[in-house]
Amino acid sequence: MGSFTIQLTEKPDVMLKRAEKLAKSHGVKFKHNGKLGSFSHLGVNGTFKITRNKLEVNYTKPLFITDSMVETQIKKILA
Numbered sequence: 001m002g003s004f005t006i007q008l009t010e011k012p013d014v015m016l017k018r019a020e021k022l023a024k025s026h027g028v029k030f031k032h033n034g035k036l037g038s039f040s041h042l043g044v045n046g047t048f049k050i051t052r053n054k055l056e057v058n059y060t061k062p063l064f065i066t067d068s069m070v071e072t073q074i075k076k077i078l079a
Contacts, residue, residue: 002067006055006079015055019077028077039077044070048078055079 008015016032023030028041038047046059055078061070 001058001060002070003056003058004071006057006075008050008053008055009079012050012055015078022077026077030077039074044073046074 013034016034016037020030020032023039023041026041028039030039031037032048035050036047037049039045043062044059044065045061046057048055048057050056057074057078059070059074061067
Protein backbone atom coordinates (compact mmCIF):
# COMPACT_ATOMS: atom_id res chain seq x y z
CA MET A 1 0.00 0.00 0.00
CA GLY A 2 1.24 3.47 -0.85
CA SER A 3 0.23 6.95 0.13
CA PHE A 4 1.16 10.54 -0.57
CA THR A 5 -0.18 14.06 -0.14
CA ILE A 6 -0.59 16.76 -2.79
CA GLN A 7 -0.90 20.48 -2.12
CA LEU A 8 -3.89 21.75 -4.08
CA THR A 9 -3.27 24.78 -6.27
CA GLU A 10 -6.90 25.28 -7.26
CA LYS A 11 -10.31 24.98 -5.63
CA PRO A 12 -11.20 21.34 -4.87
CA ASP A 13 -14.43 21.43 -6.92
CA VAL A 14 -12.52 22.70 -9.97
CA MET A 15 -9.83 20.04 -9.55
CA LEU A 16 -12.41 17.27 -9.09
CA LYS A 17 -14.38 18.28 -12.18
CA ARG A 18 -11.22 18.29 -14.29
CA ALA A 19 -10.02 15.01 -12.74
CA GLU A 20 -13.37 13.34 -13.36
CA LYS A 21 -13.26 14.24 -17.06
CA LEU A 22 -9.63 13.15 -17.47
CA ALA A 23 -10.16 9.89 -15.55
CA LYS A 24 -13.18 9.00 -17.67
CA SER A 25 -11.24 9.63 -20.88
CA HIS A 26 -8.61 7.11 -19.73
CA GLY A 27 -11.06 4.45 -18.55
CA VAL A 28 -10.45 5.06 -14.84
CA LYS A 29 -13.37 4.36 -12.49
CA PHE A 30 -13.57 7.57 -10.47
CA LYS A 31 -16.15 8.50 -7.82
CA HIS A 32 -16.31 11.28 -5.25
CA ASN A 33 -18.65 13.27 -3.05
CA GLY A 34 -16.63 16.48 -3.05
CA LYS A 35 -14.45 15.55 -0.05
CA LEU A 36 -13.87 11.78 -0.30
CA GLY A 37 -13.38 9.65 -3.37
CA SER A 38 -12.08 6.48 -4.94
CA PHE A 39 -10.48 5.35 -8.17
CA SER A 40 -9.66 2.08 -9.87
CA HIS A 41 -7.84 1.13 -13.06
CA LEU A 42 -5.74 -1.84 -14.22
CA GLY A 43 -5.30 -3.29 -10.72
CA VAL A 44 -4.52 0.01 -9.03
CA ASN A 45 -7.19 0.92 -6.48
CA GLY A 46 -7.23 3.91 -4.21
CA THR A 47 -9.05 6.41 -2.10
CA PHE A 48 -8.54 10.10 -1.53
CA LYS A 49 -9.59 12.73 0.98
CA ILE A 50 -9.57 16.49 0.59
CA THR A 51 -8.82 18.55 3.68
CA ARG A 52 -8.44 22.31 3.26
CA ASN A 53 -5.78 22.70 0.56
CA LYS A 54 -4.42 19.13 0.66
CA LEU A 55 -5.31 15.94 -1.14
CA GLU A 56 -4.39 12.75 0.74
CA VAL A 57 -4.16 9.65 -1.48
CA ASN A 58 -3.91 5.97 -0.45
CA TYR A 59 -3.60 3.17 -2.99
CA THR A 60 -2.83 -0.49 -3.58
CA LYS A 61 -1.19 -1.82 -6.72
CA PRO A 62 0.16 -4.99 -8.33
CA LEU A 63 3.75 -5.82 -7.38
CA PHE A 64 5.08 -5.31 -10.92
CA ILE A 65 4.03 -1.64 -10.95
CA THR A 66 6.34 0.75 -9.11
CA ASP A 67 5.12 3.32 -6.61
CA SER A 68 6.62 6.11 -8.69
CA MET A 69 4.65 4.98 -11.75
CA VAL A 70 1.40 5.00 -9.77
CA GLU A 71 2.07 8.34 -8.12
CA THR A 72 3.02 9.99 -11.42
CA GLN A 73 -0.19 8.85 -13.11
CA ILE A 74 -2.40 9.75 -10.15
CA LYS A 75 -0.85 13.21 -9.97
CA LYS A 76 -1.55 13.72 -13.68
CA ILE A 77 -5.24 13.19 -12.98
CA LEU A 78 -5.66 14.68 -9.52
CA ALA A 79 -3.08 17.45 -9.28
